[in-house]
Amino acid sequence: MSLQLTPAAAVGVLLLPVVWVALGMWINFDSHARGSDHPGVWGVFAPLSGIVLVYYLVWWRRGRSRAYPPSRWERSSATVAVAGIGGLVAGSLVSPPDPVSQLIVWPVAFACCLPVAYWVVKRGV
Template identity: 70%
Template sequence: MSLLLTPAVAFGLALGLFVWMATGVWVNFDAHARGSDYPAFWGVITPLSGIVLLYYLLWWRRGRSREYPPSRLERATATVVVAGLGGLIASAVLSPPDPVAYMTVWPIAFACCLPVAYWLVERRFGTTSSSLITG
């Protein structure tokens, strides 16, 4: 079957591009907060290669602590990335092996994963009420 560019498929492709760019932005923020000399390098290279992204997540950032807490924008981009990956996995499992069906199911799976991703990111990176009181 040929790939028909319907509005739903076009929206799925645009959302995929948005999540792909958000991955680079989040890695750039995270690398900068962890004291990298070249955070833009990480932000450009990691979305291009899954192997480099895995290296960054599992090896490079593990040995470095954050110099400052994550900003609101960094938490928002992390939420988009986590929801994008969750939606990617869910749509791969739930949709038939057809690119058109995959691109129409993925935005729905992304939207369903967004609240869970928000909860996970806020639980991991969010500020607690005691830290807000003490400054």
């Protein structure tokens, strides 16, 4: 079986680092606003490790209030991160269990999840 990198799959491959960077930026901005001494550490390690990401989202951020409201960059990066993760989940549910097929479906699912992610981030859910 040959894995062919079609232009549609290449878009999916290029979308992966965009979502990772957006997730890291959002966690960096959010942890800085919540008074972390090392927001860059959170921003680097949370996207790379699911355990650190879950710890940050479920435990660390729960008891700390924000010092200031989210900026435009923070909301934009959060929107891209939520749409990327939502698109990845939706794409894996509707596409065959083939990695190339999932890379082709992911950008479409990402684009469909962007309005929902914008609404979720704007409401602050």
